Amino acid sequence: MPTNLIRNIAVVGQSGTGKTTLVEKLLHFSGTTNHLGKVEKGDTVTDFDNQSIHYHHSIEATPVALAWKKHRLNLIDTPGQNELIGRSLSIFPAVETTALVLDPQTPITQISQQLFEFAKTQRKCQMVIINKIDIAPNQCQQLLNEINQLFGGRCLPINLPNAQGTSVVDCYFEPQFEQPTLIESVANTHEQLIDQVVEEDEALMEIYLEQGSELTPNQLHDPLEQALRLGHLIPVCFTSCENNAGLSLLLDAFTQLMPMPSEGNPPLLEKQGKPVSIDCDSLEHTVAHVFKVSNDPYLGKLAYLRVYQGEIHSGSQLYVGDTNKAFKVNHLYQLQGSLRSEIHKALPGDYCVLAKVDELDFDSIVHDSHDEDDVALHALSLPTPMHGVRVQPTKRGDEQKLSDVLNKIVSEDPSLRVELRSRTNETILSGLGEFHLQIALEKMRDIYKLDVQTSQPSIEYFETITRPAEGHYRHKKQSGGAGQFGEVQLKVRPLERGAGMQFINKVVGGAIPTSLIPAVEKGIHQAVAEGAISGNPIHDIEVTVYDGKYHSVDSKEIAFVIAGKKALLNAIENAGPIVLEPIAQLQVNIPIEYVGDVTGDLSSHRGLIEGSHTSNMGYSFISAKAPMTELQDYAARLRAMTGGQGTFSLTPSHYEPAPPKLQKEVCAEDV
Numbered sequence: 001m002p003t004n005l006i007r008n009i010a011v012v013g014q015s016g017t018g019k020t021t022l023v024e025k026l027l028h029f030s031g032t033t034n035h036l037g038k039v040e041k042g043d044t045v046t047d048f049d050n051q052s053i054h055y056h057h058s059i060e061a062t063p064v065a066l067a068w069k070k071h072r073l074n075l076i077d078t079p080g081q082n083e084l085i086g087r088s089l090s091i092f093p094a095v096e097t098t099a100l101v102l103d104p105q106t107p108i109t110q111i112s113q114q115l116f117e118f119a120k121t122q123r124k125c126q127m128v129i130i131n132k133i134d135i136a137p138n139q140c141q142q143l144l145n146e147i148n149q150l151f152g153g154r155c156l157p158i159n160l161p162n163a164q165g166t167s168v169v170d171c172y173f174e175p176q177f178e179q180p181t182l183i184e185s186v187a188n189t190h191e192q193l194i195d196q197v198v199e200e201d202e203a204l205m206e207i208y209l210e211q212g213s214e215l216t217p218n219q220l221h222d223p224l225e226q227a228l229r230l231g232h233l234i235p236v237c238f239t240s241c242e243n244n245a246g247l248s249l250l251l252d253a254f255t256q257l258m259p260m261p262s263e264g265n266p267p268l269l270e271k272q273g274k275p276v277s278i279d280c281d282s283l284e285h286t287v288a289h290v291f292k293v294s295n296d297p298y299l300g301k302l303a304y305l306r307v308y309q310g311e312i313h314s315g316s317q318l319y320v321g322d323t324n325k326a327f328k329v330n331h332l333y334q335l336q337g338s339l340r341s342e343i344h345k346a347l348p349g350d351y352c353v354l355a356k357v358d359e360l361d362f363d364s365i366v367h368d369s370h371d372e373d374d375v376a377l378h379a380l381s382l383p384t385p386m387h388g389v390r391v392q393p394t395k396r397g398d399e400q401k402l403s404d405v406l407n408k409i410v411s412e413d414p415s416l417r418v419e420l421r422s423r424t425n426e427t428i429l430s431g432l433g434e435f436h437l438q439i440a441l442e443k444m445r446d447i448y449k450l451d452v453q454t455s456q457p458s459i460e461y462f463e464t465i466t467r468p469a470e471g472h473y474r475h476k477k478q479s480g481g482a483g484q485f486g487e488v489q490l491k492v493r494p495l496e497r498g499a500g501m502q503f504i505n506k507v508v509g510g511a512i513p514t515s516l517i518p519a520v521e522k523g524i525h526q527a528v529a530e531g532a533i534s535g536n537p538i539h540d541i542e543v544t545v546y547d548g549k550y551h552s553v554d555s556k557e558i559a560f561v562i563a564g565k566k567a568l569l570n571a572i573e574n575a576g577p578i579v580l581e582p583i584a585q586l587q588v589n590i591p592i593e594y595v596g597d598v599t600g601d602l603s604s605h606r607g608l609i610e611g612s613h614t615s616n617m618g619y620s621f622i623s624a625k626a627p628m629t630e631l632q633d634y635a636a637r638l639r640a641m642t643g644g645q646g647t648f649s650l651t652p653s654h655y656e657p658a659p660p661k662l663q664k665e666v667c668a669e670d671v
């Protein structure tokens with residue numbers, strides 16, 4: 001399949017709008033599959049894993065390929081559940097186009113807006129699919145208005161539901177001018193589209209305006225692609241999976257309107273921070289990106305690659321990142337849900353799967369020449385995992401297995417994180433919410449056969465100081481044999497929030513020999529890591545060592561480590577030490593009737609409401625800041641307040657001094 005006939009499209013959007021059903025329908029409608037599965041029956045191509053079948057929701061992002069009018073369409077069905085958004089966003093580098101699926105029955109939620117904004121920052125061409133027009137045809141107009149209000153007025157329909165909402169009328173390819181529609185006349189819709197496209201090309205605009213001539217699809221092709229690339233045009237299509245309305249026009253839009261791999265905005269590759277351009281050509285060096293990793297019980301670790309340039313074939317010798325040693329491609333696969341077929345090569349623009357290559361991780365760049373050693377994709381800003389759970393193996397002796405399984409689970413999902421807090425000896429698995437963690441823990445139990453106990457992790461407080469102070473310590477030990485002697489004088493001052501710890505050496509005249517300064521620094525670092533008043537690390541502090549004493553025989557490293565540590569603790573005692581607590585940025589999305597309860601609850605938990613707005617469709621978006629200490633049970637609180645209809649997301653914001661009562665509690669815990 002030549003590269004110019006490939007189209008790569010991510011099917012994204014909030015949960016329940018019909019993404020999986022639509023992909024299943026398109027596979028069937030295009031003749032790619034014989035069987036038409038249903039999400040509820042658990043027999044669709046893309047919701048094939050046990051968890052998707054169990055929950056009747058897509059849990060994984062799953063690519064499938066279908067054939068339409070000589071084209072190859074790679075569609076990626078993605079999860080729409082809020083907490084699985086990381087699994088959707090992380091496959092964006094594999095596509096030129098994202099298609100946001102909405103339905104007229106459901107208000108647009110925060111996740112659809114997040115997906116839309118992310119597509120913009122990733123420079124994807126975008127389209128919107130309004131599905132389920134059979135259910136609420138009369139609400140299509142309202143949804144279209146809402147879309148334009150939220151997404152900036154460039155979302156123009158290329159087809160419209162007919163007057164009864166039972167089928168879809170073409171307004172672009174072969175406009176059916178005489179057909180009545182539910183929303184607007186075909187002629188007006190067609191004209192709006194052409195007006196928007198010719199804006200991109202002055203010469204064409206002149207032909208169009210002055211000569212009033214009809215423009216051919218050929219003439220419109222280049223400006224149309226430019227309008228899509230620049231986000232000046234976001235085509236909107238209407239569909240119904242219930243009665244197949246708009247499926248054929250949607251497939252035409254995918255293949256004839258949306259860009260081929262060489263026409264979309266190029267991937268955001270860079271080398272040492274500078275952009276790297278690629279050429280979607282088979283003869284170029286191979287450059288490919290791992291957009292997903294999964295662990296198959298039979299095949300082992302699977303890496304899904306998008307080839308950006310060059311080819312991958314069986315027998316290829318490839319490098320991962322800047323490693324020196326090449327690995328050899330033995331088998332190359334294409335996966336269609338649970339079905340696997342072996343292929344011999346993957347062309348630029350296409351996808352392939354490599355099995356059992358341990359070196360491949362999510363976001364790895366694979367290439368075949370050392371020229372591309374330092375090439376990387378510009379870091380994706382995925383949501384930060386803020387919901388942590390402490391995990392411990394139920395059975396003694398499973399510690400190593402826990403670590404291996406956690407690494408596997410985390411390798412499959414870039415928005416899960418595992419962290420070992422040595423200070424408290426806690427292993428913390430963090431994700432984007434309760435459900436996200438629940439499916440990770442279920443997978444550990446069901447697939448990897450590991451039972452774990454979970455508990456609430458401790459909050460990560462910091463200590464800092466509020467004023468400058470001096471510190472001094474003389475360490476002297478004489479007990480038989482060689483003694484220990486070291487004396488350190490230092491001063492500390494507070495730094496701005498987020499500055500961390502800075503160490504300055506201003507010792508002159510050899511009061512402490514240069515060779516022993518690292519020992520002093522080591523002692524200071526130990527004290528900083530262990531904290532002075534609460535057992536939490538000290539942040540935002542400058543430590544200047546300016547004097548001391550040593551003894552030519554007894555001054556060993558250990559003496560200065562101890563003197564450095566104790567001199568710092570001595571300084572901190574006089575520097576007004578306080579405990580800082582983490583504050584989170586909170587976005588809450590709720591039906592409007594719960595606004596009073598939700599804002600009241602936040603205020604009574606030391607939250608600060610920063611703003612809110614309401615959508616036409618009855619949903620309110622509240623942004624607030626609140627201490628993490630008060631948010632540990634927020635999922636349960638919000639569920640109780642809104643009857644399960646509210647959603648929220650957290651991102652780290654900053655650290656603030658804890659109120660006096662909490663200061664006392666945190667310091668008391670350390671005793």
Ligand SMILES: Nc1nc2c(ncn2[C@@H]2O[C@H](COP(=O)(O)OP(=O)(O)OP(=O)(O)O)[C@@H](O)[C@H]2O)c(=O)[nH]1
Pocket residue numbers: 013014015016017018019020021022039040056057058059078079080081131132133134135239240241242
């Ligand atoms: N009436 C009607 N129902 C539809 C249509 N499309 C999908 N559905 C139903 O909507 C429900 C949700 O569909 P899914 O395909 O699972 O939705 P999804 O967007 O994949 O949801 P997530 O995987 O959770 O993100 C299912 O019961 C489908 O049968 C449609 O066009 N019309």
Ligand SMILES: [Mg+2]
Pocket residue numbers: 019020021047057058077078079080
């Ligand atoms: Mg789905």
